[in-house]
Amino acid sequence: MTAELVRGQNHPLPDTRLEIRVSAGHPVLAGATLGDDQGRVPGAEWIAHPGAPSLHGVAVPGEAAAEHRLTVDLEAVPGAVHRVSVLLALPGARGAAGAARFGAVAAPHVVVAGHDGSEIASYTITGLDSESAVVALELYRRQGAWKVRAMGQGYDGGLAALLGDQGLERPADLAAAILETVAPGPAPVAAPPQRVPEAERVRHTAPVTSADAAAGPPTSVAPTPVAGTGAPVTGGPTPATGTPAPAPSGAAPSGGPIDYSHPRRRAATPAPASEPRQAPPAPVAGDASGWSMDERLYNQVWGMFEDLARTAAAYRSACEFAESRLDRELDETLSDYRSRVGGANDSARAAARARHDELVERAQAVLDRDLAQLAAESAVVEPALPAAFARWDNPVWHAYRVPAEEPMALRLGDLHLPERSELRIPMLVRLPLERGLWVDSGRGRSEAAGLLDEVELRRLALDSAVAHTARLLAAHPAGQFAVHVVDAAGAGAASLAPLVESSVLAAPPARGAAGVSAVLEQLTERVDLLQMALRGGAADALPPGLDGARQLLLVHDFPHGFDDRAVTRLRYLADEGPSVGVHLLMVADRQDASAYGPLLDPLWRSLLRLTPVPDDHLADPWVGHAWSYEPPVLPPGSAVLRQVLAQVAGARR
Template identity: 50%
Template sequence: MAAAELVRGQNHPLPGTRITVRLSSAHPAATAVLLTDESGRLADGEGRLVHAGSPELPGVRLAADGEVAVDLGALAADVHRLQLALLLPTGRTFRDLPAPVAAVAGPDGGIASFTLTGLADESALVAVELYRRAGGWKVRAVGQGYAGGATALLADHGCPDPSALAAALTPEVSAELPTSRRSADGGQRADGGSDGAGVVAPTGAAGSPINTVHPRRGPSGPAATTPAPEVPPSAARGPVDTTHPGRPSPPPPAAGPSGPVFAPPVPPSPSSPTSATSPTSPTSAPSSVPPPIAGDAAGATMDERLYNQVWGIFEDAARSAAAYRSAVEYADHRQDQEIEALLADPRMRFGPDAELGRLQARTRRDELEGRARAVLDRDAEQLREELQVVERAMPAAMAAWGSAAWTAWQPVAERPFALRLGDLHLPENPDIRVPMLTRFPLHRGLWVDTGSGPESAGPGSAPLGSADRKAFGTGVATAVAARLLACHPPGGLLLHAVAPGAGGPGGSGDAWAPFARAGLLAGPPATSRAEVAALLESLVERVDLVQMARRAGAPDTLPPHVDPADRLLLVHDFPYGFDDRTVARLRYLADEGPAVGVHLLLVADRAESREYGPLLDPFWRGLTRLAPVEQAYLADPWVEHLWTFSPAVPRPGDPALPALLEAIARHRR
C-alpha cells in the first residue's frame, strides 16, 4: 500500500491501532510525544509527556533512534490527541536545514508521509498529530513551528515549568550547522507555508493552536515571515498565521519606528523556487490565484464533490475569521500592555507625553487590526468568488430557492445526495452565505423550533410573538417538505401529516394545506388522538418490517401492503394530541426510522412539552434544530464560532413553491 503524501493541515484515516511514527531531521534533534486532551493541553503537566529518559506511558514507546511506537488501543481514555514534536538543540533553527520528514506506518507498510517545508527561525515544531475522530483515529499533518523553541511549544500545551524541561530536552551543542537545503529523499516539495514561523501559536476557543490552513486548498509554498514583537509571559495569545495555501498575501510591511510588528506570511507563486525567503530579502509580487472551479474537491460523483467543496469553504471561512479575531485580540492585548507600562511610571501618567504615548499605542493597535482585516477581506473575496461558481453548479436539492436549478426543475431518477437546509454566515462577512448541507438519507430528524429566538425577524422588523414564530416555522417546514418531495423520483417519497392543533395563522392547517391542495398527501391528515396513534403504529410497523427484511438478507422483500417508498412524517403542534404511548412511538421513529427511509419533520416549541417531563430531553437532543428566522446558534467543529443560520425558504409572495407542488403532482399522476 503506497503511503499518502500529506500537505500541511491534511488528515488521513489510520487503518489500525498499532502505528509507528518516525521524525527524520538532518541535524540531531529530540523527539517528544505530548499526550493531550481534546483541547490540545497536557492534562497532567509533564506527566503526559514522553521523551528520552521519561517513564513509559501506556500505549507509547519511544525508541533510542527516535522512532515512536504507538498502540492506540492501550491509551488512557482521556487521551484524545498524540502530538509528535521535534526539538532542535539550543541555538539551532530549521532555516538552513533540509526539510524534516514525518513518516507514519502500520504493520502492513507505510500509511502517510509529510515533508515540513517552509520553515525558518523555528527551533521546535509539532510535526503530526494522531487524534480521535468518530470512534476511530486519524493522522493530521500539522507543521506548527515555534520560534521560541521548546519552551514556547511546551508552554503552549500547558506544561507547568516549560523552561526547565526545555533546557533538559535541548542542551547546547557545538556541531556545525549543515548547509544543504535538500530533503532527506533528495528532493523538495512545495507543501505549504509555515503555520507559525516567527510567532508562538495562539490558542483557540478550547486552548488548542489555531491552524488556518485547510487541507483541500493545495500547496502554498514556503512563507516569508516577519518577527513578532516581544510578548510578556502573561500573554497567553498572540497573532495567528492567516496563510491560506494557494491564496496571495500582501508582502510584509517594513519595521516602523516602534519596531517590527506582526504581518501574515507571504506564500510565493506556485512556480517559484521552494527555498525559504529571508525576512530581510525582497519578495516578488505573488501570482494571481487561478479562478475557482466547481467540484474541485474529492468525491466519486459531482454532487459529492460539490458537497465536500462547500464544507471546505465553510472551514476556510471559520479559520479565516478565527485568524482575524485572534489578531484583533492580540492587538488589544498589546495596547493594554503598553498603556499599563505608561501608567507604571508616575512621570508618564499625566501631561503631553502621556497623551502621546496613549495615542501611539492606539495607532499601533489600529495598524495591526487593519492588516488583519486586509487579510480577512482578501480571503473573503476568494471565498465569495468560489461560492458563486459552486452555487451555479448546485443540483436542485443543494441549491438556493432562487437558483436556475429550480426554475428549470425536472423530476429526478435518484434520491438526493445532500439537502440544503439554509445558509450560514459570520458577523465579520455577513454577505458570505455558506450553504448548510446535510447528507441524505437524514441521519437525524429535523425540528423547526418555534420557541425561543430573536425578538424580531431582522432590523426594522416588528417584534415577534408566539403566533409569528409559528407562522415562520410553518413556512420553513413547508419549504423543507417541498424540497424533499421534489428531489425524490416521482412517488419515491410519501408525505404524512400529523396536525391535531387548532387552525389559524401558523396553525396546523397552514402546515399541510399546500400539499393537500396539490394532492401530495399520502392520506388525510391525522387530527384526532386515535388517528395520530393509528398513523404512528403503521409507520412503526413499516420500520420493523424493513429492519426484519434487511436482517434476513432480503431488503426488497416486503408484504404487499407495505409501499417501498420512503416516508416523511410532518408533525405540527407537538405535543398536542399525543399521549404517552404516541410520544414513545414518535421517539422510536426518530431513532430507528432514518435508517429505513422514515424521516421526521417536527414543528414545535420545546417549552410546550414540559408536561412530559425530562424523558423527552434525549428526543430533542437527537434532532437537528432549525430556527424559523435568522438566528445565531450553530457552532462549527473547528474553532467553535457561533454562526448565524438563515432557513432556506422562498421569498414572501413568490409563486414558485405552489407551482412546484403542482408540477410534482402532475408528474406523479
C-alpha cells in the same frame, strides 16, 4: 521575507520543494502523514516516521532530537493526497525518561523554507500544556495550488490520539510501534526524497475533468466523502486557519513583528523583482475532489464553510491578541514610576495604542481581502449548484425534473457570520437524513422572532417545514419518498395546502387524537418490522405489500392531540426510525411541551433545530463560532413550490 504565522493562519507556497525546520529545545519525534481532502490517512503505509523515514516525496529524520529538518517534494506526492500533516511527539510520553508534555518544555518553532533555503513562513507553537503530540503544520492543496496552515492542534492522548483522529485503525498499537523506533539523540539531516517519475504521478488541477474522475486515486488512498452538516456544521474536528502578511525584511523568525491576519489568501509570497507577482487564481465551480460534479460542488461548499470559519477565527484571534497586548503594555507603563514624569507616560500609552491600531488594521485588511475572495467563489459556485443544493430563486428549479437517483445532500438554508452577513454559505446535510428535523415555532432568543406575534411565528414555522418537505420530495426518485402529516387541530390547513392539493401526501393529514394514534401506530409497526428483518437477516420475509419508500412524518402543533402513549411512540420513531428510513420533521415550541417535563429532553437533543426566522444557534466544530442560520425563503409571489410538487405528483402517476 518570512510570514510569521499564528495558530490557524495559512500562507501560499511559491515553491513545491520544501525544507521544514523544527527547533524544539527538547528531543522530539518528527513525522508526517499523507491524507485525503478530509485529512484521513488510509493506513500505516502513509505515515513517514523514524522507522520508515521516506515516503512519496516526504523524508523525515530517523532519530528523536531537538533540531530537525524534513524535506518535502509536493510534486512527488500522489494526486489523491490533499494534505501533508507534519507532526511532533515527545518520546518521553511513552514512559521513558524525559518530558511527558509540551507544557513543560520550550515552545517548538517550525520554519518552512524553499529548496534554495529562503524562509517562506514560520510558526511558534504556543499554548500547549498537557499535550504530548501535536500536528504542527498542514500542507494542503486548494484550487490547484499548495498552501501551508499553522495548526498547533495538540493531543492529551499523545500520538495515539493524533493518529486516531486522522482515521487510522488501532492507533495505540501504531503509536507504540513508532515511538519504539526512536531514542533521544542527535538526528542527521534527512536526505532529499526520491522524486516519483512524471508518468507515475496522479495530479489534479482545477477543474477536475471527467477523465480524472474516471481514473480515480491510487487504490491505497480512497477519498472519503465529507460528513453531513447540521451544526455543521457538524463535521470533523479541525482547528481554525488564517493568512499572514509578510514580516519586515530581515526580521528574525521569532523576533520580528507578527502579522495576526487570517486564512485563505491566494496572493503569492513576494517574488524577486525580476519575477511578476502572480494573481490569485480565478474561482472555478466544482474545484474540489469528487467522482461527480455534484460531489465536487458539495466538497467545495464544505471547503468554503471551513474557510470562512477559520478566516473569522483568525481575525478575532488577532483582535484579541491586540487588545491583550495593549492592556499589558498599559499596565507596564503605569507600574513604571519613571514614566510618570516629563510626559513619558502619555507617549508610551500613545505608542501602545498605535501598535494596537496597526495590528487591528492589518488584520482587518486581510479579513476584507479573504472575504472578497470567498465572495467571488460564492458568486461562481451558487449559479452552478444542482436543484438539491440551490436556493429557491435559482433558475435551475424552473427546469426541474424528478431525479433518477437520490442526491448526496440537500440544502436546508444558509449560514453566515457577522463579519460579513451578506456572504452566505449553503447549509447542506447528507442524505439519507441521520437525524430528524425540528422547526422551532417558539421565540427562543432570536431578535427576529421577538418582533413577530405568536400566530405569525407559528405560521412561518409551518411554511418553512412545508418548504423542507417539498425539497425532500423533489430530491428523491418517483415513489421512493412518502410523506405523512399530523395536524391534530387542523390549524395548519392553509400552509399545508400545497402538499394536500398536489396529492403528494400518502394520506390526508391526520386530525384529532385518533388520527394521531393511527399514524404513529402504523409507522411504529413499520420500524419494528424493518428492524427485526435487518437484525435477523430476513429481508425476504417482509410482507409483500410493505412500501419500500422512505417515510417522513411531519408533525404540526405538537403536543396538541398527543397523550403519553403517543409521545412514547414519537420518541421511539425519533430514535430508531432513521436507521430504517423513517424520518421525523416536527414543528413545535419546546416550551409548549414542558408539561411532559424531562421526558422529552432526549427528543429535542436528537433533532436538528431549525428556525423560521434568522437565528444564531448553530456552532461549528472547529472554533465554536455561533453561526446565523437563514431559513429557505421562496421568492414573493413565486409558484415554484407548486410547480415542483406538480412534477413530483406527475412522476408518481
